Amino acid sequence: MTQSGTNLETERWIETTAGPVHLREIGPPTGSPLLFVHGALVDSHLWDGVAARAAALGYRCLLPTLPLGSHTRPMNPGADLDPPALADLAAEVVGQLGLSRVTVVGNDTGGGLSQILTARHPDLVRTLVLTACDAYEQFPPRSLRAFFALGKVPGVLALGGQLMRLRAARRFAIPRPLSHRGPGDEVIAGWTRPLRDPMLRRDTVTFFAGIDASHTLDAARQLRTFTGSALLIWGADDRVFGLELGRRLAADIPGARLEILDDCGAFVPLDAPDRVAGLIDEWLTG
Template identity: 90%
Template sequence: MTNSDTTLEVQRWIETTAGPVHLRELGTPTGSPLLFVHGALVDSHLWDGVADRAATLGYRCLLPTLPLGSHTRPMNPDADLDPPALADLAAEIVGQLGLRRVAVVGNDTGGGLSQILAARHPDLVRTLILTACDAYEQFPPRSLRAFFALGKAPGVLAFGGQLMRLRAARRFAIPRPLSHRGVGDEVIAGWTRSLRDPMLRRDTIKFFAGIDASHTLAAARQLRHYTGGALLVWGTDDRVFGLDLGRRLAADIPGARLEILDDCGAFVPLDAPDRVAGLIDECLTQ
């Protein structure tokens, strides 16, 4: 993809069957579309560094904030927010934009959702790009299972939201196993603000309750027959998902390419945004 001087950013709300979803678009409106899928308790700003670079390369970057705990408007009370429903929600967003095929880029929980999306909507996914994420039996990952289980208990997320009012507490929100580089305090404050809203917590608890390895195991079986392109990017210091998980996925997805980056934790988009964007461009233009 050639460089472009046009890098427009547009923000809008998309009314879906599940409720309102905030979408940011960055880059060239006519460029090849990239759908970025974030993980739990963060929003689309996780991808800012990668999307900024991809936009300069001429891509159309689609950055929805899904109802995974850092969204800012509640979903419909009867909305299904389990992982297959969220994958369908992402597909609905793509359809509302009038797009037929996109490259899907996922990280963390969003990588698990991206696998489910590719399994359920294979004709929609041109290329599947996964950066250190849930897969197989690790949905949620072993190291975070207690956290997700605790998050479903009454009052826990509300307490966490109040605790995150403190700047000192926010300093520990993204520990080194997640990211070596981290993000600014303002971003973390934004990610945790939704925990203080009871309606948004309702959505988050519903999402937490739906996480189950049966979904990623089913997706993995389907992905053995996947015919699109596939790129996996893992960090050498990922102590949440681990390199073995990336290698296993690369072996099971036909034609998948695995890239291993030094000095990266689980949040590869934060630790190596330029390198991730470059690898995406290489994958889509080779």
């Protein structure tokens, strides 16, 4: 375990039935737990700004890196990495921590997984927080379907990993529709480095192959009877998922509230971390 920063930060590897999962924790261990779920080809550092602010507010922030393409240790050979299995994997991580109720916070593909997690393990989820993410027929979203299709072609991810060795190429890795601000170059380098490892690419291709809208459509049907609370946060400038998707989810999940943030793309955690953390705190304590 390590400690860093003004908030207590620990990290460890959790051995799950599917393989090793890296987990960081930030904030007081006695705080109300928030489970942050990232999307494809990024890791838990997507949530650093939100988690730092939430930890300062007294929350225990759980930041696993799931095997979605930016993980650094391969999963077990033959491990099931389709979306329901990954949702179960996240639930297994929570269970190994001895927790029975958490707030789940998802973005991008991780928001789709968060919906599936909530549908499959409703007693585990106290509150569902979705920030600009896949849902319904958009898993993957229409604007990125060609990208996800290419990711299943042998050699494409390897080529992408080699290109991302170049700082100039990394400058274009997170375009404005995804984020108005973007992470630092060091973070992007960390996200793309695993693409150069054949075992990690194997996991990524397996994950990509399992993405299918049937999973999010099924989750959406089950969320209509969700008895916990739900907060949705969308960027006003999100052209990947679009505001209509957020409005549709807010209408279908009982008691859900939709917040729209100006000057934000799809990666709301990068564009407005303090505001996202503040909204979560207001929702949980209001």
